[in-house]
Amino acid sequence: MWPLTIYEVPITTVEMMERTITSYVKKWLGVPRCLSNIGLYGKGVLELPLTSLTEEYKCSKVRLQMTLKDSKDQTISKAAPPLQTGRKWTSSKAVQQATSALRHQDIVGTIQRGRGGFGLAASKPTFHKATTSERRKLVVEEVRRQEESARSAKAVSLVKQGQWTRWEGLERRKINWSELWQMEASNISFIIRAVYDVLPSPKNLHQWYGEDPTCPLCPAPATLRHIMTGCKTSLSQGRYTWRHNQVLKSLAAALETKRSATNSLPPKTSNPVKTTTFIREGQKRPKHPPTKPETGHLAMARDWKMLVDIGQQLIFPPEIGSTNLRPDMVLWSPSRKAVYIIELTVLWENSVEEAYERKKLCYTELAADATQRGWKAKVWPVEVGCRGFVASSTIRLLKEIGIHGQALRQTVRAVSQAAERGSQWIWIKRKDPGWAITS
Incomplete structure (x- = not known):
């Protein structure tokens, strides 16, 4: 990221680089080319340890923009050069939008999400009371949140690969690098393709190549859901x-x-007996790790x-x-x-x-x-x-x-x-x- 941060590289060039990287990542993971980039770089129901090059580029430029603007050296802060990132996206506009969103969040306050009661939401640091380094970190996090919101909005419009946006009552799953390295190639490929319904099921093959969509075990159309949970023959066979x-x-x-x-x-006793430990003169009290009570x-x-x-x-x-x-x-x-x-x-x-x-x-x-x-x-x-x-x-x-x-x-x-x-x-x-x- 260092060359992309200090040199004037337009965002269109970075997007072209990301397309090349994505093609090799898909080959490495064993997923088809039709898989959306949301499945690779998004933080939805299945989060992979991969980050978008475009997102990292935007965050690095925003971080550099605020570092120059908030510098303690008046010569640098007043004469900070504008960062050339192309006409499609500018770091100054991104900083302005993120700052406005954070100030609006300070006015609204902490809101409650989900089914939890009032007060269960974790309080976040306010932007107007944050230090210079904390503000820079909050702005970068807001840029990441906006990128993820854009990916989530796009996922809702996807009929097949966006079905996970309608799941309720399920915990998100995050795969880290150590877990990914230990997985077999066929296993991680199956997980990703199954989550986003891009496995070569007869229904998908019919849509892609015009093949017969009938289930090999029963006369019903063989979608992924039918194969996994709805085939009567599979049910009767156990x-x-x-x-x-x-x-x-x-x-x-x-x-x-x-x-x-x-x-x-x-x-378990209702009235536990308290014991007293005596220590010899001149000795220190031994440090015993506190025993956690059974919950x-x-x-x-x-x-x-x-x-x-x-x-x-x-x-x-x-x-x-x-x-x-x-x-x-x-x-x-x-x-x-x-x-x-x-x-x-x-x-x-x-x-x-x-x-x-x-x-x-x-x-x-x-x-x-x-x-x-x-x-x-x-x-x-x-x-x-x-x-x-x-x-x-x-x-x-x-x-x-x-x-x-x-x-x-x-x-x-x-x-x-x-x-x-x-x-x-x-x-x-x-x-x-x-x-x-x-x-």
């Missing part, structure tokens, strides 16, 4: 059930680890039990309620009279909210029956997208159980990878009429 069980195993392993660790703790609802008891509907048919504990339903997981404590009814759904990402309400309604009567018997029943529908995007409901469950920090990130990564690998295997076997559930 392909979706196998992928569901793979994700369930990853989630159950994390809950079992937390359950075992909680049950192995000493019994989450599991920390309230030491007799948690769990059943998982894998391998054999789950029989709901009769002391809690009588039903023929088979939830994916049941976690209960006899001493606390508390039970969690957990139901996992691996689905197409556009229908997360619908699946949550449907599964919660399915177990409402069972929870009411358990409540009448004196149990504190809670129904927890959790969703994972077939392309590896974990729903917010899954994150809330893990946090309520008491899984936080690195353990939470590892669990989310394991669940996401299980869904990805299962979907990738279903995609590879999309033309194979035979299917072995044990594969």
Whole structure:
């Protein structure tokens, strides 16, 4: 970026350089040329560790413009030369627009976004109270935000590659460089092409080359959604059930680890005894790392039990309620009279909210029956997208159980990878009429 910062290079030349770079990046990632640059450089639902050359060029010019303008040397600040960036975009106009937006934000104040309550939004530093270096940083961040807003506005207009803008209730996924280097080439290629629906499905091949759009397993049109979640033949052969069980195993392993660790703790006492440590004269008090208390609802008891509907048919504990339903997981404590009814759904990402309400309604009567018997029943529908995007409901469950920090990130990564690998295997076997559930 240093030559592009100090020399007078027009933005049209930088855009031409970015087109050349993008063509090689797409070849390296194994994605088709029709993939929009939003999928490579945007910070949408799937963020790659790549940045746009044009965006970096604009940020560097804006940073240089403010550095010269706000210099403490009066000779430099008063006689700062104008930066030649072409007629299409100028750094001075970009600084003026970003400064106006930041001053308007100071007037509006911190606004609330999402479903959180008042006061949950993090307060940002105000522009009028910031120092010179802080103002320069805020302006550069505002330029980046405007570039991302332009990409998001363009993504909304894309019918196929912009479907992710209509996803609700899903957590964003960010892939860093270390994770990208460890991935197989076929894996990262499948993830990107599946998210933006540019895989060579029969429907896409029909649109691109006029081939037959019929599914090889059933007479329906084979879109990517049909192959991943809607094929009746795949459903009857147990392909979706196998992928569901793979994700369930990853989630159950994390809950079992937390359950075992909680049950192995000493019994919880209502009035803990405080001990006094005596120190010899002349010695310093040893520094002991503070022990963090157990958090989450599991920390309230030491007799948690769990059943998982894998391998054999789950029989709901009769002391809690009588039903023929088979939830994916049941976690209960006899001493606390508390039970969690957990139901996992691996689905197409556009229908997360619908699946949550449907599964919660399915177990409402069972929870009411358990409540009448004196149990504190809670129904927890959790969703994972077939392309590896974990729903917010899954994150809330893990946090309520008491899984936080690195353990939470590892669990989310394991669940996401299980869904990805299962979907990738279903995609590879999309033309194979035979299917072995044990594969």
